[in-house]
Amino acid sequence: MEVGFLGLGIMGKAMSMNLLKNGFKVTVWNRTLSKCNELVEFGASIGETPAQVVKKCKLTIAMLSDPAAALSVVFDKDGVLEQTGSGKGYIDMSTVDPETSSKISQAITSKGGAFLEAPVSGSKQPAETGQLVILAAGDKGLYEESIPAFDVLGKKSFFLGQVGNGAKMKLVINMIMGSVMSAFSEGLVLSERSGLNPHDLLDVLDLGAIANPMFKGKGPAMLKSNYSPAFPLKHQQKDMRLALALGDENAVSMPVAAAANESFKKARSMGLGDLDFSSVHEILKMTKD
Numbered sequence: 546m547e548v549g550f551l552g553l554g555i556m557g558k559a560m561s562m563n564l565l566k567n568g569f570k571v572t573v574w575n576r577t578l579s580k581c582n583e584l585v586e587f588g589a590s591i592g593e594t595p596a597q598v599v600k601k602c603k604l605t606i607a608m609l610s611d612p613a614a615a616l617s618v619v620f621d622k623d624g625v626l627e628q629t630g631s632g633k634g635y636i637d638m639s640t641v642d643p644e645t646s647s648k649i650s651q652a653i654t655s656k657g658g659a660f661l662e663a664p665v666s667g668s669k670q671p672a673e674t675g676q677l678v679i680l681a682a683g684d685k686g687l688y689e690e691s692i693p694a695f696d697v698l699g700k701k702s703f704f705l706g707q708v709g710n711g712a713k714m715k716l717v718i719n720m721i722m723g724s725v726m727s728a729f730s731e732g733l734v735l736s737e738r739s740g741l742n743p744h745d746l747l748d749v750l751d752l753g754a755i756a757n758p759m760f761k762g763k764g765p766a767m768l769k770s771n772y773s774p775a776f777p778l779k780h781q782q783k784d785m786r787l788a789l790a791l792g793d794e795n796a797v798s799m800p801v802a803a804a805a806n807e808s809f810k811k812a813r814s815m816g817l818g819d820l821d822f823s824s825v826h827e828i829l830k831m832t833k834d
């Protein structure tokens with residue numbers, strides 16, 4: 546099966562590499578074209594533009610930073626829309642808001658193409674090992690055709706119905722994740738400032754009712770101020786912003802998420818946006834009496 550892949554950031558690189566390793570023919574494109582070279586070494590072909598990739602491939606996947614990027618790759622000159630049509634499938638796996646997804650869906654389907662949104666739960670390592678959780682919504686036929694690729698990329702796929710539901714599910718999850726990370730960082734700071742050993746806190750947490758792979762995976766690195774990016778903080782803040790907008794639309798009060806968003810915003814303003822989202826810990830460490 547020949548697959549196009551647009552966007553070779555942390556996630557896109559790992560996902561397209563995985564498809565290659567599992568026998569898919571992959572044609573890649575990235576805004577910064579030099580990032581395609583590593584994939585070419587593993588057998589990928591390069592498309593010079595998103596339109597070229599779509600022209601060549603029946604199925605094209607995108608994994609882009611945010612709504613602006615997702616829209617640009619579809620609607621701009623040499624974009625996806627120029628070559629989509631009957632027999633072409635487009636799957637956007639980026640984390641965006643439901644409105645962005647719906648706009649892309651309408652444009653693709655009005656030209657006869659099929660569209661699926663399929664954001665993912667899981668980060669760099671699950672992307673490398675094919676252990677993502679796929680939250681698909683949109684064209685059911687395209688979902689079924691894409692199962693061989695989803696089986697390589699993820700450990701479980703959900704089909705959630707109409708376009709927008711995948712985006713909403715992903716935003717709810719990341720709103721919870723950002724709020725929990727913020728509370729976890731406060732707990733690490735509180736344990737240290739009150740004279741406890743924060744490593745003991747990690748051990749105790751791991752044995753109790755709120756034991757959590759995120760605490761276990763990120764806690765030790767956070768205590769060493771090591772924030773090598775798996776999930777960049779700028780994307781977590783984008784997800785908090787989009788989730789809060791979803792809350793606004795649905796009149797859901799989310800004071801915990803709103804407070805966490807302030808910490809992520811502050812971290813971004815201090816230049817931590819490209820570090821892992823766990824670097825929000827640095828902001829909370831800065832608060833003194």
Ligand SMILES: NC(=O)C1=CN([C@@H]2O[C@H](COP(=O)(O)OP(=O)(O)OC[C@H]3O[C@@H](n4cnc5c(N)ncnc54)[C@H](OP(=O)(O)O)[C@@H]3O)[C@@H](O)[C@H]2O)C=CC1
Pocket residue numbers: 551552553554555556557575576577580608609610611613614617618638639640641665666667668669775776777780781
């Ligand atoms: N990292 C993670 O753990 C996870 C991330 N996600 C989501 O997946 C998406 C990608 O994340 P990740 O790989 O970490 O992000 P990165 O920041 O590593 O990569 C972003 C990608 O988007 C491209 N891009 C950015 N702006 C534009 C634009 N205007 N036009 C075209 N391409 C653009 C970048 O191209 P260039 O190289 O030229 O800058 C790059 O390929 C995001 O929506 C994120 O929220 C979802 C689950 C986990």
Ligand SMILES: O=CCCC(=O)O
Pocket residue numbers: 640665666667668719776
């Ligand atoms: O969107 C990013 C999710 C990161 C994760 O699930 O660990």
